[in-house]
Amino acid sequence: MxxxxxxxxxxxxxxxxxxxxxxxxxxxxxxxxxxxxxxxxxxxxxxxxxxxxxxxxxxxxxxxxxxxxxxxxxxxxxxxxxxxxxxSLQPVLIAMRNWGVQYARRHDAAGGRHDDACAAAMPSDAADSKQKVA
The missing domain is CATH 1.10.10.10 (Winged helix-like DNA-binding domain superfamily/Winged helix DNA-binding domain)
Known part of the structure; x- marks a missing residue:
């Protein structure tokens, strides 16, 4: 370790x-x-x-x-x-994902692609936090 x-x-x-x-x-x-x-x-x-x-x-x-x-x-x-x-890392990982989507939307035309790549892996109870940030 x-x-x-x-x-x-x-x-x-x-x-x-x-x-x-x-x-x-x-x-x-x-x-x-x-x-x-x-x-x-x-x-x-x-x-x-x-x-x-x-x-x-x-x-x-x-x-x-x-x-x-x-x-x-x-x-x-x-x-x-x-x-x-x-x-216990779920909130950190969801926050990193949401930040990445927002950053990509502002600085990269591929923002939607990044969002789609993670959407399938996102747990269902995290969908609410996605909507709050997005």
Missing amino acids: KRLNSKSGCAVEVTLSVMGGTWKPVILFHLLPGKKRFSELSRTIGGITQRMLTLQLRELEDAGIVLRTVHAEVPPRVDYELTELGH
């Missing part, structure tokens, strides 16, 4: 040490609605290699954010889901 002591004394640094980077917030966002298999995550998250997805999931599992369940089947089936601690 990464070191949690922040150099700056700012708790934002601790948060970023656990869930920061390019892929972790995206992975977490796509796990908000519920369990997903590795192949589902890989298909849903465009541009991520299998190796990177594996590494990021392992780090999130080590941090206690993601739960990995291996089912004794042939072929083996592995599910990933958010832990209770992982679900």
Whole structure:
């Protein structure tokens, strides 16, 4: 697990040490609605290699954010889901998504595309917060 002591004394640094980077917030966002298999995550998250997805999931599992369940089947089936601690990141992830949509609308003609890419992954109880911000 990464070191949690922040150099700056700012708790934002601790948060970023656990869930920061390019892929972790995206992975977490796509796990908000519920369990997903590795192949589902890989298909849903465009541009991520299998190796990177594996590494990021392992780090999130080590941090206690993601739960990995291996089912004794042939072929083996592995599910990933958010832990209770992982679900506590939902407001942060929804806020990041909403901010990104607003930013894209102001600065990029592709704003709608970004919104559509996340809409399928958004949990149903987050739809209310989307409408408030959008």
